Amino acid sequence: MPNPLRSLFAWLKRRRPAFLRPSLDSRSVQRILQERLARSPEAVEKGNDVLTGVRIGRRLDANLSVIRQLVGDAPDLVVRELVIAGGAGSPSGARAAVVFFDTLSHAERAASQVIKPLLYDAVRDGVQVPADPQRLADWICTRMINTANVETRADLQQLVQDLCQGKTAVLVEGVDVAIVLDLVGYDTRNVEEPMGEPVVRGPRDGFVDSLQTNLSLIRRRIGSPLLRFDRMILGRWTQTPVVIAYIHGIADPDLVQEVRRRLSAIDVDGVIDTSYIEEFIEDTPYTVFPQVLNTERPDTVVANLLEGRVAILADGTPFALVVPTSLWALMNAAEDYYQRWDGTTLVRMLRYALVALVVLLPSSYVAATTFHPEMLPSTMLISIAAAREAVPFSSFTEVLLMEITFEALREAGVRLPRPIGQTIGIVGAIVIGEAAVSAQIVSAPVVIIVAFTGISSFVIPHFNVGIGFRIARFYILLLAGSLGLLGISIGLMLLILHLISLRSFGQPYLAPVSPMRWSELADIFVRLPRWLMRRRPEPVRAPTRRRRDFPAQETGTQGEGAVRASDQG
């Protein structure tokens, strides 16, 4: 069928009045649903399309059996059938059922706040249970149920969706809507200090894996009612709730619109972590530098919101994304803003100097010893020459060998369980460092340089930008080993050119430095005292729309499981 025609039909289907929609009351609808579910998995591939537009019926048994079938008779689905004690109107009482997943909801709260009122409070003297089904539903919502958040649902698909996200449903015989209550409760980590971004001074709470808690951590810090949370659902199968947070009035509306657009263009099977989102919304996919800031600190997110940026949070991960960002923001630690400005300024300078060393020190050593010995002071040259005398390799090979060893040690240290991790440290330091020098496989200066470079790479506050610089180090090293000083210069120039041409949601990556915006330099290399930073950073212009979006994840790859990343075609 041609595309416009199909969308027209879809539109008509969505728009038809309620009485035209199939209801669970009709046996044929039930049968079709059963058949569809019983068929091979490919037929269900399209997810919840099976259910589109189906209404909840009046007959309780039919509703319950369809729900049971839909979740495959899940052992954790609780269906508590009960009778709302009859008053004068209906002596036999109305049959009802409370449905929820006890893995996602509080069973005790369901018992005390829903089941108990319906069973016992309804039989007290003077309580009139309405006989009319429509009024019965209203009566239950307003009089009986003891929770804050009550909604009604007429759509089967929505109801099942809500159940799967931990809501509790009350279905009543003769009523064609379900009453949905929020009794969500499951175990999460406690709010604790984030491991990846510790501070000496400053707020100590970090995001946890639950979206609700994370939003509360943000909301608690921003008293203004203009804080906005835009909710959307991402992931075809995981149906992960994702929230775009910004402050209305500070954030550029175009930016918010573009974030929304890029997020809604994502079509993947699942969103397990915000890094899944990050890869889809980056401006330039082919680069080693991250263009989105990720943090698990609510205070960092709030500070960024106050500067007009937009945060993206997803359920199930403590990492929030912040866009747009710049290289300088990625080089700042949260603590920079909590310590005194003078100390922070010096620490920042140290950090930038060390990053320069990370990229340039090994390559400078290789270039100087291989191509330009005349550039070293003579005493230093002699001592280096003496140390290198017995070493069989060129200094490029030496440095490369040691750099790879260091990276291997680092990776092993991260992956190993903590008690064994220390062993790796000892093996690395003593066996490899000391033994390699005394066996004259590498010279002592190389060990010093590589160790120092390694330590320097850990001062970069954001791990992922550190990875970018570490990769850049190898690229410059390769050029230095083949072309000496010329290679370093040209390589560095191309690297800087690349950094300049990067954009994060349209904002230049090196923004307040290049292009220069004087008023914002107060928070880049130095941090001026807070009373001098009076201007909020302004976006240079509306973010550019990315030219194309990534293709959707392909369906029909059964057996391979989920296709993890879709190629850019």
Place this chain on the structure above:
Amino acid sequence: MHPTRARINPWQLAVLLIPGIGSTAVLGLPAITAAFARQDAWMAPLAALPASALVIWVCGRLAARFPEETFADYAPKVLGKLPGKLCGLLLFWYFFHLDAAIAREFADFLVATAHPRTPAALAAALGGLAAAVAVRHGPEILARLGELFTPIAAALLLAIVGLAYSSMDGSLLKPVLEHGLRPVLVSGFVTQAFTGQFVLLLVLLPSVNGVPAGVKASYGALAVIAAALVLVSVVSLSVFGPLTANFVWPFFKVARVGTFGAVLARIEPLVVGFWIGGTCLKLAVHLYAAVITFAYTLGLRHWRPLVFPMGALMVAYAIGHLNNLVEHHRMLAHFWPPYTQVFQLILPALVLLVAAVRGMGDRREQGPNEGGAIQDGKEARGHGAD
């Protein structure tokens, strides 16, 4: 993208022009001027100031008359199709030749100072590659590169001067004006070959936000370059005296002798590194100018595909058109100054004069559509083949 659609601000223009013109002059120029004016060589940049300011003024007037067009677009309208196209090609040739000279200088310097066993062709090719990559990113990125590079390079230059302070001897600058003004004016004429490179504005000004502010920024850039050249000449002369004329890159030697006690010495690798960066930037700016002029003279719609081939040709010409360093420097000192005047001053001034006489580029006539220019280009190409 037509260059007029790129947007750089006046500050960016200034910091792009400073290394885009000054970077080769800083190292080598004092030797050439000292050969003519001896201890008075430091006055050469001052003597060149009026003529260079005239170049900026002419370019500024042209840009004000034709605010949305490059030279290649309006020259055919002013002079008539064939002469206009010829002028465009001449300007292209100037940028191309100058770019080749820069690449040659780049390669010679590297081979002479840091990479004695590297073939000059490889060095020039690498510089050309980096420049071409930069140019393909467009003028905005070039300008931002200048923004990052210029302040640090300026700091380095001042640091070298500071380090050389202990070796300076002011008496080497005396006697002032021993042979009168004539040698100073001759060396100023030589300097004008460098500072006159502001003719770049014919290509860059249409991309700037606001032509008057851009012109003002260019005067600022000229002042900075002239000050830097005076400083460099004074330092070179007061360190080496009459020897200055015998070196090829006297300021590099200054960096070599400069020390701060035992704490800081041998910063010449830094100088080489920065000079490579600055010269690549200069290569890139002129390559951009050459490509733009060529593309719009011939009425091409896209200039980007031309960048790499043009860069390769430029490098080949740089290596092939001269045999060695000595030839290159003789050319720079004797042939180059009068030769470049044709393109830097006479050509734009001629177009401006004709435009003024014909009263073209009035407010009402501004901003003719691009399509017309491209149409013209196609026809002119047909004429050229006759």
